[in-house]
Amino acid sequence: MNLCIKSIVIFVISIGFGCNREEGKKEIIQPGAQLEKLADGFLFTEGPTSDEKGNVYFTDQPNNRIMVWSVSGELSTFMQPCGRSNGLSFDNEGYLWACADEKNELWRIAPDKNVSVVVAKYQDKQLNGPNDLWINHHRGVYLTDPYYQRPWWSHASMPQDCQGVYYFSPDQKTLIRVIDDLVQPNGIVGTPDGKTLFVADIGGNKTWSYTINWNGSLSNKTLFCEMGSDGMTIDVKGNIYLTGKGVTIFNKNGKQIGNIAVPESWTANVCFGGTDMKSLFITASKGLYRIKMKVKGTAG
Helix, strand or coil, X not given: CCCCCCCCEEEECCCCCCCHHXXXXXXXXXXXXXXXXXXXXXCCEEEEEECXXXXXXXXXXXXXXXXXXXXXXXXXXXXXXXXXXXXXXXXXXXXXXXXXXXXXXXXXXXXXCCEEEEECEECCEECCCCCEEEECCCCCEEEEECCCCCCCCCCCCCCXXXXXXXXXXXXXXXXEEEECCCCCEXXXXXXXXXXEEEEEECCCCEEEEEEECCCCCEEXXXXXXXXXXXXXXXXXXXXXXXXXXXXXXXXXXXXXXXXXXXCXXXXXXXXXXXXXXXXXXXXXXXXXXXXXXXXXECCC
């Protein structure tokens, strides 16, 4: 695999009790927690998500592969090639959904690795570049579609008329655009009860919350915080984890409560995993990291 898995390197995280913005970290991170570098040798890690057992799947997009960090601490390749997959998420039937931007498609990967292309176009035009997604309990899929020029594309202009967010119906028949007024939507996550959706506008440097309506449409757009994000996740207390310069944590009211420093040039995405869902996994440039938490995370 040409992959160098180093022995776990420990980076001590400052808990920061003296700073108001860091005070809330002690409520969610295990006392004395340390950031662990689990593996490196990647070109750019992205899209982490956990399955029902707590195994964490993530992408190494430039190398066109989906990797797995198992609950037993083993790293392996799940799929290569993988359509230049970026964001990943499991549905409640055990299928792995992937934002495969080699041809700007949304994939549904069966447990036996059989791939179904479920979305390829919107209004007869190619999508810009599916980036990240969140799946509700009814298998409705929310998908961000920003435009980042890729070296593997033959085109050099944005296919769609905006960088939008889409909803793919549970019956896998209808794709509708639900957001069209953001600069560059990227990270996305919903609350476990399926009532609220958070979308990070990385281009506008803001994160917004929306009420999810019965038909998948969105309403009540509300500013959550003055920060954009590449990827994001949520824990059972409603804290939101944004990425970029490390991992910045906001409580459910949009107040910043801490930052987890990561020794990489860019932190792309985060998810919870492990057998107890109390480990925060971080994909950051060339490495995969983990930190033990007191609070339990949500899947997706």
